[in-house]
Amino acid sequence: MNVLSIRNVTKTFGDFAAVDNMNLSVREGEIFGFLGANGAGKSTTIHMVSSLLKATRGDIEVLGKNIAKHPKFAKSNIGIVPQDIAIYEQLTAYENVEFFAGLYGLRGSRLKERTEEALEFVGLGDKAKSLPKSFSGGMKRRLNIACAIAHRPKLIIMDEPTVGIDPHSRNYILQSVLKLNQMGCTIIYTSHYMEEVEEICTRIAIVDHGKVIAEGTKEQLKSIVTDTKEIWIGVRSERNIDVELLQKVPGVISARIEEGLIKLQSKAEVTNLNEIIQLLIQANADIRSVEEQAPNLESVFLTLTGRNLRD
């Protein structure tokens, strides 16, 4: 059963189509990765699903019901974890969760129980009476999640839930996502961190220019890029390396430098490693390692969109 169906949806702002005839389905029990660079149409889609924006054309269904015709039903079954932390600094952690859960119709002892449960779930049970201003970034992110899950939604939309937090909190959140999924929640997960998406998502859609350009499991997506290879060359000095020169080497699709690592994407059938190494030697790069990487989501994204996810 589809928890979310997006059919031929378009959203325009003036002449600009932020979402252009998009089609997408999210099945029950999935952790669905939703990838796209900035401006690809990801946030607009999320805003339409969460009823912040109305689609210019097309239909969006949540649990089989059209959200335009049954907005309350759709909203009651969705929990949203916004990219930017959306909590009230003057309310305690408990009051924040209780307030938002209350808007979903929870009352009395049930409201209290669910509020406590949500705070326990994100590890903030002992901070229930504290104001968020005393929280670390990671704790605020966890409270952000608690506010979205207390009403036990069937579909949770998580928009970059791990941005700007420490590895411990990130790991906690990723484990929470898996746990929520085991508890029966369907999750739409967007992130700039490919490794996170690879780790937890069961199916992934890549969005570009307002359209879904690829959709499938990790393996299915990686199979798209069998005609390319990823070469990582570790160097001690990157000062004299000319990236543009590397990109001109026959077969090289893209080249970039990240913290002492030259990441090259190249056509699989072209033998060009010798030429690349020659250029690096001339640039006194002091090579320390050369590795050919198995295809990953990053290379898939790069192949399909021609740019990095973080661009």
Next chain:
Amino acid sequence: MNILRIARKEIIQSLRETRTFIFMLAFPIVLMLILGTALSNTFTTSLVFEDLKLAYKIENADAPVSGYWTEFARSLEQNGVALSLLSANEDGKEKVKDGEYAAYAEIKPDGVEFFGSTKQTVESDILQGLVASFANRYSLAAAASRTEPESLAPLLAKAGSGDYVNETSLQADRAPGSMDYYAMAMSTMIAFYACMSASMLIRGERLRNTALRLSAAPISKGELFAGKVVGSTVVNFIFVVAVVAFSKWVFGADWGDHYGAILIVLFTEVLLAVSVGIGASYLFKGEGASAAVMTFTQIASFVGGAYFPIGDIKGAIGALANLSPLRWANEALTKIIYSNDVQALWPAVLLNVLFAIVFLTLSILFMRRKEAL
């Protein structure tokens, strides 16, 4: 239920906001104290003198006028004027010049000569009035004695009665002192300041990103709007009541006897302010709303009498003053407190409610047209 939940959230949020406390409580109280103390003389209608000193000389003690003067002098002394009879070798004018006396009078058989001090003008003027009154009465008596001697007795019998001046006040029985005035003016001003926080009611949700959560929740825009208006009105009214209570019990400000009427005027003023604030947040984009509200509030406060009493002003400023909600409220409160005119609440209440309805309706129309919150 959702309306109450949102209203409750607004109230808790505001009560825990330190800046709101400073702005809505400390600011009016401090201003009340400063203006009420610094401008206290502006509101006083009486002057207090330690002594009214009058020196005099009698040229001929046997003349009829000297007898009347003695009667008159006794009456003056009973009313707090210190009289000194100078000896022949003392120079009364010099003593006035030196500031020893406020005035000097020479009682001569043909009349009274009066010399007033230019240093103690108010005291001198008062003494001059008293002495002139005596001289007129003596002249009248002298004239009567010449033409109709029998009428002299009742006139002279009044010579020492002291009722030389009959005072009739044209003012009401009660008038506000400086602290009374500024207690009222600061309360109406702070009631209208509610429009500043109200201009951030919806925009604040956008800025702290909670607008997305609220839009995603199964509540209508109407519930959200109503909850915010109710919450903001209630919490700002709490602040106004606190200012009123503080001014009454700490500064001893006079709020009269009709607290119900006073609170109704202030409550509707807060409602109007909240409506204006929300309306401005839809009429002006971004920071423009806060700037517009701040400008309007300052002008309305100034012409509405928040910083000093405003009388009847003519021309453009007068027209502007009449548009200030603070002026409506201050006029109504003045009549309620000092003239016991409870009915005076109605013009202010009706204007407040009418304009509140206009601004709330405009806000609802704009909100409906807007796709997001």
